[in-house]
Amino acid sequence: MRLPARCWTWPKALGAIACKRVCHLLQLDLAELVMASAVCIGGPSSAAAIASAKGWRALLIPGLLCGSLGYAIGSFIGVALVRVLR
Numbered sequence: 001m002r003l004p005a006r007c008w009t010w011p012k013a014l015g016a017i018a019c020k021r022v023c024h025l026l027q028l029d030l031a032e033l034v035m036a037s038a039v040c041i042g043g044p045s046s047a048a049a050i051a052s053a054k055g056w057r058a059l060l061i062p063g064l065l066c067g068s069l070g071y072a073i074g075s076f077i078g079v080a081l082v083r084v085l086r
Helices: 005-025 030-042 044-054 057-085
Strands: none
Touching (some): 005 030, 030 044, 044 057
């Protein structure tokens, strides 16, 4: 069963509003927050795609490094959790 497109509009809008608020509170550039969000969702490959598409060359390497670090930490936590639950 496919959900109608309007079901995805509210979460996207709320996410955009939350990103703008966090960006304002932490005094970050919107590009940095967009890259951080993309890395958290899609990993290093999405960071490379967004940085190249938008021309944010300065954010390419930090995005790749943060995505790779996220994979490493996630793998470590996953293995530890399996050992604990055995």
